[in-house]
Amino acid sequence: xxxxxxxxxxxxxxLIAPDIYQMVIYDxxxxxxxxxxxxxxxxxxxxHTLLPRPISISEISENTLTIxxxxxxxxxxxxxxxxxxxxxxxxxxxxxxxxIADVETHILIGGGIGTPPLVELAKQIKTKKIAVLGxxxxxxxxxxxxxxxxxxxxxxxTGKVGFKGNVIDLIQSENIVGDYYYACGPKPMLKxxxxxxxxxxxxxxxxxxxxxxxxxxxxxxxxxxxxxxSTKICVDGPVFLGNEVNF
Amino acid sequence: xxxxxxKMCGLDFKNPISTASGTFSIKDSPQFYDPSQIGxxxxxxxxxxxxxxxxTPRIAExxxxxxxxxxxxxxxxDLFIEDELPILQKFDTRIIVNVAGKTLEDYCTVVEKLNxxxxxxxxxxxxxxxxxxxxxxxxxxxxxxxxxxxEVKRISTKPIIxxxxxxxxxITEIAKAVExxxxxxxxxxxxLLGMRIDVNQFQPVLKNKVGGFSGPAIKPVAIxxxxxxxxxxxxxxxxxxxxxxxxxxxxxxxxGADFVSVGTACFHNPLALINIKEDFTKYxxxxxxxxxxxxxxALLEN
Numbered sequence: 001x002x003x004x005x006x007x008x009x010x011x012x013x014x015l016i017a018p019d020i021y022q023m024v025i026y027d028x029x030x031x032x033x034x035x036x037x038x039x040x041x042x043x044x045x046x047x048h049t050l051l052p053r054p055i056s057i058s059e060i061s062e063n064t065l066t067i068x069x070x071x072x073x074x075x076x077x078x079x080x081x082x083x084x085x086x087x088x089x090x091x092x093x094x095x096x097x098x099x100i101a102d103v104e105t106h107i108l109i110g111g112g113i114g115t116p117p118l119v120e121l122a123k124q125i126k127t128k129k130i131a132v133l134g135x136x137x138x139x140x141x142x143x144x145x146x147x148x149x150x151x152x153x154x155x156x157x158t159g160k161v162g163f164k165g166n167v168i169d170l171i172q173s174e175n176i177v178g179d180y181y182y183a184c185g186p187k188p189m190l191k192x193x194x195x196x197x198x199x200x201x202x203x204x205x206x207x208x209x210x211x212x213x214x215x216x217x218x219x220x221x222x223x224x225x226x227x228x229x230s231t232k233i234c235v236d237g238p239v240f241l242g243n244e245v246n247f
Numbered sequence: 248x249x250x251x252x253x254k255m256c257g258l259d260f261k262n263p264i265s266t267a268s269g270t271f272s273i274k275d276s277p278q279f280y281d282p283s284q285i286g287x288x289x290x291x292x293x294x295x296x297x298x299x300x301x302x303t304p305r306i307a308e309x310x311x312x313x314x315x316x317x318x319x320x321x322x323x324x325d326l327f328i329e330d331e332l333p334i335l336q337k338f339d340t341r342i343i344v345n346v347a348g349k350t351l352e353d354y355c356t357v358v359e360k361l362n363x364x365x366x367x368x369x370x371x372x373x374x375x376x377x378x379x380x381x382x383x384x385x386x387x388x389x390x391x392x393x394x395x396x397x398e399v400k401r402i403s404t405k406p407i408i409x410x411x412x413x414x415x416x417x418i419t420e421i422a423k424a425v426e427x428x429x430x431x432x433x434x435x436x437x438x439l440l441g442m443r444i445d446v447n448q449f450q451p452v453l454k455n456k457v458g459g460f461s462g463p464a465i466k467p468v469a470i471x472x473x474x475x476x477x478x479x480x481x482x483x484x485x486x487x488x489x490x491x492x493x494x495x496x497x498x499x500x501x502x503g504a505d506f507v508s509v510g511t512a513c514f515h516n517p518l519a520l521i522n523i524k525e526d527f528t529k530y531x532x533x534x535x536x537x538x539x540x541x542x543x544x545a546l547l548e549n
Contacts, residue, residue, distance in 0.1 A: 050313055
C-alpha cells in the first residue's frame with residue numbers, strides 16, 4: 001500500500017494567463033512521492049463529477065507541489081475557484097516521469113498546456129538546457145525556464161509573440177541542436193517530434209496524454225501502443241521513449 | 248456482534264462486497280488498500296486469447312456517471328493464469344474470474360482452462376456492450392443465453408454466475424432462461440449502452456461512438472431490475488450499478504441482492520471498497536441488524 005489519497009492544503013491558486021491557473025499545494029507526504037514528469041490525480045468534490053483530473057506536476061519542493069492547469073470543464077472550473085487555505089483531495093504522485101540523460105545539452109520542447117512538467121525538468125537539469133515552447137498566441141511559464149537557467153525560444157501560431165509557426169519550424173529556423181530531447185504537448189506535436197528526432201538520430205522522451213478514468217491502472221482506459229504492446233499511460237507512462245511509441 | 252459474512256453457492260464470504268469486473272487491477276489497486284478486507288475480487292474479463300480492446304479515447308465522464316468503451320482488453324487466459332492468478336491468490340479473499348468470449352467455443356476454452364485452477368467461481372459475461380460480435384448477443388437473446396449457460400455448466404467444475412445485461416426489454420426472461428439451464432447465480436446489471444457528443448469539437452467523445460454507462464446515475468435502473476429478478480428466480484443475485492456508499496449497499500440488499508459489486512466508485516476514489524464497507528457497517532449498527540439476513544428480510548411492502 002504505497003499510494004494514498006488525502007486532503008491537502010492549497011497555498012496559492014492564481015490566474016497566470018487567460019483560463020490558466022497555477023496552484024501550489026502543501027503536503028510534505030505527497031510531495032515526497034513526486035519525481036519529475038509524474039502527475040497527481042485531483043478529485044473534484046461536486047457530486048455530479050465522478051472522475052479524478054490527472055494533472056502533471058510542474059514544480060516539486062520538499063513540502064509542496066505546483067501544478068498549472070487550464071480551465072476546460074466542470075472539474076477544472078471547481079479547482080479554479082478554490083482559495084489559499086482551502087483543502088483539495090489529491091493522490092500520491094503517479095506514473096513514470098522523465099529520466100535525465102547524462103549528456104551536455106538538453107532540449108526541452110513544450111506545447112501549450114503541455115509545458116508545465118518541463119519546468120521541473122529544467123530546474124533539475126544541471127548542464128546546458130534550451131527550452132523551445134510553442135503556443136497558440138499567449139506564452140506561459142517562459143520566465144520559469146529563464147529562472148531555471150534555460151535559454152528560451154518561443155513560437156506562436158499567430159505570431160503574436162516570438163517566432164510565427166510551430167516548435168519544429170523554430171528549431172530548424174534557429175538551428176537549435178542538443179544531445180537529448182524531452183517533450184510534452186499535443187499528440188500531433190509529439191508525433192512530429194518523434195520523426196524529427198529519428199531523422200537527426202537523437203533520443204527523445206515524450207509525455208503522452210489520453211483520457212483517463214481512474215488514473216491508477218484499474219480501468220485500462222488510457223492505453224497507447226508502446227513497443228508493439230498495449231500499455232497503460234497512467235502507470236507505465238506518461239513518459240515514454242519516442243522511438244518506442246507507435247502513434 | 249455484527250456478522251457481515253454471507254454464504255453463496257456453497258461458499259463462505261467474509262462480507263457481501265466485491266470489486267466489479269473491469270474496475271480492479273491486481274497490480275495497481277493493492278497499492279492503495281488490502282484486498283483481503285473485501286468479500287471477493289471479481290476480475291476483469293478474461294478471454295481465450297489476448298484482446299486489444301477499442302481505440303482511444305474510450306472513457307467519458309457524464310453527469311453522475313461515466314461511459315467506457317474499453318472493449319474487454321485483456322492478455323488472454325494463459326497469461327492471466329501465469330501472471331495475475333498467483334498474485335490474486337496471495338490475498339485472503341474469494342476469487343471470481345469474469346469470462347468473456349465472442350463464440351460459445353471462446354467461453355468454453357476459458358472455462359476449461361480455469362477448471363484446473365484454484366479460482367472460486369466464474370462470472371460469464373454475456374452483457375458487455377462494447378464488443379461487436381458475440382458477448383452481448385448471448386445476453387439479449389433468451390435462447391442463446393440458455394444455450395451458453397447449459398454448455399458452460401456442462402464443462403465447468405466451478406459455480407457459474409451469469410452476468411446479465413440491462414439492455415433488454417424484460418430482464419426476468421433472460422434470468423429465468425439461465426436459471427432453467429442450471430446457472431448457480433446471476434449478477435446484474437452490466438452497463439447501459441450510452442453515448443456522448445462533444446458540442447465544441449462536433450464529434451462523439453468516444454472513438455467507438457457508444458459505450459457502457461455506469462455510476463450513481465444508473466442505480467435506480469439496477470435497483471428496479473434486481474427487485475424484478477428477485478421475484479422471478481430463486482438463484483442468488485450479485486447486485487451492482489452505481490454503488491457509492493453504505494446505504495447504497497443496503498438498498499441493493501433490500502431490493503433482493505445477496506451480494507454486491509462496486510465498480511465505478513473505485514475510479515472516483517481508489518479506497519472506495521474500504522470506505523463503503525466501513526460505511527455499510529455503520530448503517531448496520533445504526534439499525535441494529537446483527538447479520539445480512541436480518542437486513543434482507545427488513546423490506547416492507549404494501
